[in-house]
Amino acid sequence: MDYFLLKQDVRYTNVPMLKKVMETIDPWKLYDLQPEDIVKPLMFHVKADAESTFVDYIEGPISLISDSLKRLFQAYVPELPLKLTILTQIEQKIQKNYYIPFVERLTAVHPESEWNLDQSVLKKLVLQADAIRGHKIFRIQESTAPMIIVRLDVAESILRRDYTGITLEQVRVQ
Incomplete structure (x- = not known):
């Protein structure tokens, strides 16, 4: 089965930038944020x-x-925990609902993957086939960056819809 890394499209340069993330979320929990860490909906002011x-x-x-990508994620993983996050830009009177997806984390990096010198950034990701079998959407446990991986059927569903600012990069599986 083929798997793809979900990425934000770099061709979109004028996208909202979150402000004061570290003041809203404890920096020590940012990497390992859990649904129970967020009691009420978050609100982020954005530069837009x-x-x-x-x-x-x-x-x-x-x-x-x-919201539309959330519905697709829930179609494939109905039990996926999500937390409402409101993005707001007061001067332009813009407010949009987004969700933090608490995607299951898997230890799935194959030894053939390439890391930078201090083993903190994955330069080339290779997945272990046994670790990911049966999973449709998951996150890489070993990475500090949020790396969401989707299976081929999910990737095809994303491509069939009119989503904005998403790219998919195929990942090798061993």
């Missing part, structure tokens, strides 16, 4: 203007998905 494109997937510092 009238021409900014609110993409369907915001990659970092925390992964955020739009």
Whole structure:
């Protein structure tokens, strides 16, 4: 089965930028954020203007998905925990609902993967076939960056719909 890394499309340069993330979420919990760490919906002020494109997937510092992408994720993983996050830009009077997807984390990096010198950033990802079998959407446990992987059927569903700002990069499986 083929798997793909879900990424924010770098061709979209005028996207909302989250402000004061570390003041809203404890920096020590940012990497390992759990649904129970968020009691009420989060609200982030964003740096955006009238021409900014609110993409369907915001990659970092925390992964955020739009309402329409949330529905697709829930179609494949109905029990997926999600937390409402409101993005707001007061001057432009913009407010959009996004969700933090608490995707299952899997220890799935194959030894043939390439890391940087201090083993903190994956340069080339290779997945272990046994570890990911049967999983449709998951996150890489070993990576500090939010790396969401989707199976081929999910990737095809994403491509068939009119999502904005999403790219899919095929990942090798051993």
